[in-house]
Amino acid sequence: MIIPIRCFTCGKVIGNKWEAYIELLRCEYTEGDALDVLGLKRYCCR
Template sequence: MIIPIRCFTCGKVIGNKWEEYIKLLQEENTEGDALDALKLKRYCCRRMLLSHVDLIEKLLNYSPLEK
């Protein structure tokens, strides 16, 4: 859905890094290089960005009032 604001394990703020991470990946950087550029050193924080599945665009196609 939406990227979590904080890392579940250590509590570091990571929500502000998602857009920059996507931009770095679109510039054909590897995932590891992008995470290094964002200065994410802890594997728990790196996991939060690597394993995130962005479903919000798909969910916006459905209306909650639709029956």
């Protein structure tokens, strides 16, 4: 899957969080909880 380097709406860098996100999903986190842990709380970045 190709993810954007920056959020299309606000411009926040999100590309560097992909590997950590995948690891959290492997550790039985839900998608929403994993995004919260990574600090992606804005609606546009999720």
